[in-house]
Amino acid sequence: xxxxxxxxxxxxxxxxxxxxxxxxxxxxxxxxxxxxxxxxxxxxxxxxxxxxxxxxxxxxxxxxxxxxxxxxxxxxxxxxxxxxxxxxxxxxxxxxxxxxxxxxxxxxxxxxxxxxxxxxxxxxxxxxxxxxxxxxxxxxxxxxxxxxxxxxxxxxxxxxxxxxxxxxxxxxxxxxxxxxxxxxxxxxxxxxxxxxxxxxxxxxxxxxxxxxxxxxxxxxxxxxxxxxxxxxxxxxxxxxxxxxxxxxxxxxxxxxxxxxxxxxxxxxxxxxxxxxxxxxxxxxxxxxxxxxxxxxxxxxxxxxxxxxxxxxxxxxxxxxxxxxxxxxxxxxxxxxxxxxxxxxxxxxxxxxxxxxxxxxxxxxxxxxxxxxxxxxxxxxxxxxxxxxxxxxxxxxxxxxxxxxxxxxxxxxxxxxxxxxxxxxxxxxxxxxxxxxxxxxxxxxxxxxxxxxxxxxxxxxxxxxxxxxxxxxxxxxxxxxxxxxxxxxxxxxxxxxxxxxxxxxxxxxxxxxxxxxxxxxxxxxxxxxxxxxxxxxxxxxxxxxxxxxxxxxxxxxxxxxxxxxxxxxxxxxxxxxxxxxxxxxxxxxxxxxxxxxxxxxxxxxxxxxxxxxxxxxxxxxxxxxxxxxxxxx
Ligand code: 6PG
Numbered sequence: 001x002x003x004x005x006x007x008x009x010x011x012x013x014x015x016x017x018x019x020x021x022x023x024x025x026x027x028x029x030x031x032x033x034x035x036x037x038x039x040x041x042x043x044x045x046x047x048x049x050x051x052x053x054x055x056x057x058x059x060x061x062x063x064x065x066x067x068x069x070x071x072x073x074x075x076x077x078x079x080x081x082x083x084x085x086x087x088x089x090x091x092x093x094x095x096x097x098x099x100x101x102x103x104x105x106x107x108x109x110x111x112x113x114x115x116x117x118x119x120x121x122x123x124x125x126x127x128x129x130x131x132x133x134x135x136x137x138x139x140x141x142x143x144x145x146x147x148x149x150x151x152x153x154x155x156x157x158x159x160x161x162x163x164x165x166x167x168x169x170x171x172x173x174x175x176x177x178x179x180x181x182x183x184x185x186x187x188x189x190x191x192x193x194x195x196x197x198x199x200x201x202x203x204x205x206x207x208x209x210x211x212x213x214x215x216x217x218x219x220x221x222x223x224x225x226x227x228x229x230x231x232x233x234x235x236x237x238x239x240x241x242x243x244x245x246x247x248x249x250x251x252x253x254x255x256x257x258x259x260x261x262x263x264x265x266x267x268x269x270x271x272x273x274x275x276x277x278x279x280x281x282x283x284x285x286x287x288x289x290x291x292x293x294x295x296x297x298x299x300x301x302x303x304x305x306x307x308x309x310x311x312x313x314x315x316x317x318x319x320x321x322x323x324x325x326x327x328x329x330x331x332x333x334x335x336x337x338x339x340x341x342x343x344x345x346x347x348x349x350x351x352x353x354x355x356x357x358x359x360x361x362x363x364x365x366x367x368x369x370x371x372x373x374x375x376x377x378x379x380x381x382x383x384x385x386x387x388x389x390x391x392x393x394x395x396x397x398x399x400x401x402x403x404x405x406x407x408x409x410x411x412x413x414x415x416x417x418x419x420x421x422x423x424x425x426x427x428x429x430x431x432x433x434x435x436x437x438x439x440x441x442x443x444x445x446x447x448x449x450x451x452x453x454x455x456x457x458x459x460x461x462x463x464x465x466x467x468x469x470x471x472x473x474x475x476x477x478x479x480x481x482x483x484x485x486x487x488x489x490x491x492x493x494x495x496x497x498x499x500x501x502x503x504x505x506x507x508x509x510x511x512x513x514x515x516x517x518x519x520x521x522x523x524x525x526x527x528x529x530x531x532x533x534x535x536x537x538x539x540x541x542x543x544x545x546x547x548x549x550x551x552x553x554x555x556x557x558x559x560x561x562x563x564x565x566x567x568x569x570x571x572x573x574x575x576x577x578x579x580x581x582x583x584x585x586x587x588x589x590x591x592x593x594x595x596x597x598x599x600x601x602x603x604x605x606x607x608x609x610x611x612x613x614x615x616x617x618x619x620x621x622x623x624x625x626x627x628x629x630x631x632x
Contacts (some may be wrong), residue, residue, distance in 0.1 A: 006079070029076050175207050195222070337524055
């Protein structure tokens with residue numbers, strides 16, 4: 001839509017300037033007061049209480065007309081002008097495309113306006129002039145009639161919705177660190193955006209306006225702390241991104257939003273929401289024909305600002321409505337591919353983000369285990385370990401997490417000593433790691449690397465117990481040295497097992513829930529922007545279509561066949577130290593279990609049958625037949 005002029009008309013004292021200024025702020029455009037185009041002689045006449053004639057008004061109206069024509073190629077503008085008669089309105093808009101003019105006629109009774117004028121100071125119009133204005137006034141034939149006898153906010157909302165002008169492309173709710181970064185990313189990519197943050201007395205006041213003023217790219221955004229106004233500002237079908245905390249806050253905001261939305265609108269939850277909550281919300285909103293997309297977003301603050309990895313799930317129709325925005329703001333990998341794609345139906349988007357975080361937990365713990373060996377078994381300084389990680393990071397071992405770890409290890413506190421040595425070892429979590437582990441149990445897929453990484457955090461929280469136990473169980477301080485290359489190979493091997501578990505979990509869940517998730521698409525999405533992005537993911541992507549299984553990937557097969565001996569030796573050496581290496585140990589065990597044709601669980605079956613008559617199957621007969629033995 002091209003530029004427009006919004007002309008606010010009405011008798012003196014009806015509030016043209018007040019409404020014009022408020023509307024200008026709301027629409028983020030400029031307001032011009034038509035009175036400033038009066039020749040001096042007109043102002044003097046009016047101040048003296050002498051009504052203007054048509055002849056007096058003529059130069060004034062043509063000056064405004066010329067001004068509008070000059071400005072229209074450059075901006076959409078608001079101008080206030082009494083334009084009391086139809087003739088004046090025509091003069092004002094001479095040679096201007098009628099489609100580019102929006103008339104807003106402020107309407108109020110003589111009494112209401114008269115009393116307002118009595119309160120007004122510093123204006124050349126006296127209250128007595130009002131009668132003459134009412135005498136001249138001709139009721140407009142067209143345009144929007146707006147009753148001034150209501151609150152200014154309501155007047156503005158009525159005008160904005162009536163104008164259907166300056167509606168934004170998309171809205172974002174929740175202006176925390178991630179929400180603000182995402183809003184800036186969206187605006188930078190050329191989309192117009194409305195931003196909303198709730199109002200909480202004393203703690204969250206005028207947040208959206210403040211955020212808008214802080215960042216140049218949000219200069220054209222429309223800020224709100226009134227949800228209804230926020231929704232009104234959006235073009236239809238409305239597209240609303242939620243960046244609020246997962247859980248109850250998402251339900252609360254949906255409950256408030258729903259009555260204001262229409263069929264065909266779409267809400268996109270960008271938080272770390274549990275996929276089952278997403279599916280429940282999808283089902284509830286579907287009854288109202290409102291789309292609900294659960295989009296996992298990874299990359300932290302930096303990613304949200306410059307390009308996160310985005311995992312949207314839900315109906316294809318809902319996704320199609322916001323596809324252009326999501327694709328534009330997502331990260332690009334080194335080959336220029338967009339790290340965003342439709343994952344599948346239902347809660348599949350949030351499911352894969354959850355598993356991403358499970359993999360993330362184990363990747364982080366693996367680095368921590370390698371670090372603790374080098375730091376305490378080999379007594380290396382953080383800065384020297386950083387040098388090793390830096391070296392590893394340059395090759396196939398490279399990953400975002402290794403890169404940031406090396407930076408962390410080089411970071412010194414104000415006293416010049418490594419900050420890492422002063423950080424408490426009690427680790428927090430926000431739930432996605434435990435959801436991954438619990439869901440793996442629900443669908444029956446082993447994820448020991450992720451579970452051990454999660455449990456390592458839980459163990460860390462038993463601080464008082466650990467302090468007490470160390471007094472009774474002396475620490476073995478013997479130094480253990482492992483070659484750096486063997487350590488790297490073991491680290492890579494464990495990472496392969498971790499990724500293998502995550503992808504198998506996604507495959508099983510996809511089959512159970514009918515999501516049809518394509519792991520190849522996931523590997524692409526995770527190749528940039530997200531926290532687990534790494535060179536290993538690129539290696540796995542290579543030729544993925546042929547085997548679709550990390551254990552069957554030539555890289556895994558080659559690594560295991562060439563280096564299993566060193567890897568086992570490394571893990572056994574680590575086991576001799578007094579430190580715990582739960583993820584490293586579990587990965588080797590996972591591998592061994594998975595490559596064992598006949599495991600030891602036949603004994604479990606026999607025991608189950610012994611005490612509970614749970615039956616077992618035989619390998620020397622029909623494998624479908626159940627057997628029970630009277631063991632005593
Ligand atoms: C991401 C991160 C992000 C967040 C984790 C942290 O992909 O951008 O995973 O989602 O940092 O939720 O989770 P914990 O607090 O549980 O470690």
